[in-house]
Amino acid sequence: MKYWILHHQHKGKPIEAALRSQGWVYSRTPDIALFDTARYNRVVDLFRRAKSSLVIYPHTAIAAWWYDGLMELPKDYDAILVIGEGQKQVQQIITPNIRVETIGWGYCPILPFQKPEAVKRIVFAPMHPSGDGKLRPEAKDTNARVFKRLLELDGVQIVLRVIGKLEDNGIWYSPKVIIKNAKPDGTYSEIDFADLVIGEGMYLSLAVARGKPAIGMNQRVKNRTNKGLVPERWEEYNYLQAYPIDFDDDGDLMKLIDMALDGSQVSEWKSRFIGEQLQPKKLSDILIDIRRNNANYI
Numbered sequence: 001m002k003y004w005i006l007h008h009q010h011k012g013k014p015i016e017a018a019l020r021s022q023g024w025v026y027s028r029t030p031d032i033a034l035f036d037t038a039r040y041n042r043v044v045d046l047f048r049r050a051k052s053s054l055v056i057y058p059h060t061a062i063a064a065w066w067y068d069g070l071m072e073l074p075k076d077y078d079a080i081l082v083i084g085e086g087q088k089q090v091q092q093i094i095t096p097n098i099r100v101e102t103i104g105w106g107y108c109p110i111l112p113f114q115k116p117e118a119v120k121r122i123v124f125a126p127m128h129p130s131g132d133g134k135l136r137p138e139a140k141d142t143n144a145r146v147f148k149r150l151l152e153l154d155g156v157q158i159v160l161r162v163i164g165k166l167e168d169n170g171i172w173y174s175p176k177v178i179i180k181n182a183k184p185d186g187t188y189s190e191i192d193f194a195d196l197v198i199g200e201g202m203y204l205s206l207a208v209a210r211g212k213p214a215i216g217m218n219q220r221v222k223n224r225t226n227k228g229l230v231p232e233r234w235e236e237y238n239y240l241q242a243y244p245i246d247f248d249d250d251g252d253l254m255k256l257i258d259m260a261l262d263g264s265q266v267s268e269w270k271s272r273f274i275g276e277q278l279q280p281k282k283l284s285d286i287l288i289d290i291r292r293n294n295a296n297y298i
Helices: 013-021 042-049 085-094 137-151 201-209 234-241 253-262 264-273 280-292
Strands: 002-005 032-035 053-056 077-082 099-102 121-124 157-162 177-181 196-198
Touching: 002 013, 013 280, 032 042, 032 280, 042 053, 053 280, 077 085, 077 280, 085 099, 085 234, 085 264, 099 280, 121 137, 137 157, 196 201, 196 253, 201 264, 253 264
Parallel strands: 002 032, 032 053, 053 077, 077 099, 121 157, 121 196, 157 177
Antiparallel strands: none
16 A cells, blocks of 8 residues: 655654554555645645545644634545544544544553652643744743742742743743753653643643643633634533643642642543554554545545
8 A cells, every 4th residue: 555644743753654564655646645634735636636545644632623613624535533532522523524533642652640759840841832933822821820830839840841932932031940942843751751741732642641640731721723713613522622630720739730640530531532552553454444435546
């Protein structure tokens, strides 16, 4: 079988590695063309004319909410791949007229929950701006409030994993923290040395996958892009996928830390949204079946 993939950051790499391990070959005339989002461009048009099957791969452990009124999902696409059964349930609410398949988590090895003896090192990964430095105001506000509270803690080393300029993240320099200038590349070395992680999006999912106690951010705040675009039916599905521990759930950070250390509230979310490790053969079989069921292919 032949594939082509458009990479977004690091997020398509596990899929490509899995396919290569099953004997798939990269080609400009593929059986399956994989994209991070539904796109309109010359490359897509070429694949459509070549009758390739068009498939969207996951961005993170939550569903692709941008198809909820923000971006059209063309009929030419054959399937959306997701990580876990929880994500599949939500994706089917957002995009009920397209095939959705779970493929498992491939961004790092999944580890069981690890409760530290004490919280001595916290990694804080603020919600980061887009490439042009723009960040929605509510994300900046939450970043600032989390950072301010962390600076008030005694006896805890704070590692600030920041993407972009501090001011674009809504935070500021402090000699009390260790600053790690990062990229959205899927690295998790700081997570593995942390006792607790505070984050959102992919970094939060990585922390949960690595078995670390974690606190989320803006899990109850309506999603929107950094350009201000808002999904239409967010209330219908967000409660199904929101991470269960959010910074704004309780005014007492120490209580939230205790909840994160308990681990019981997160176990079901982890099983539904991180799920199982990506299995190359299962992925290959799913894509082969998508290809066989593509009307253009017959």
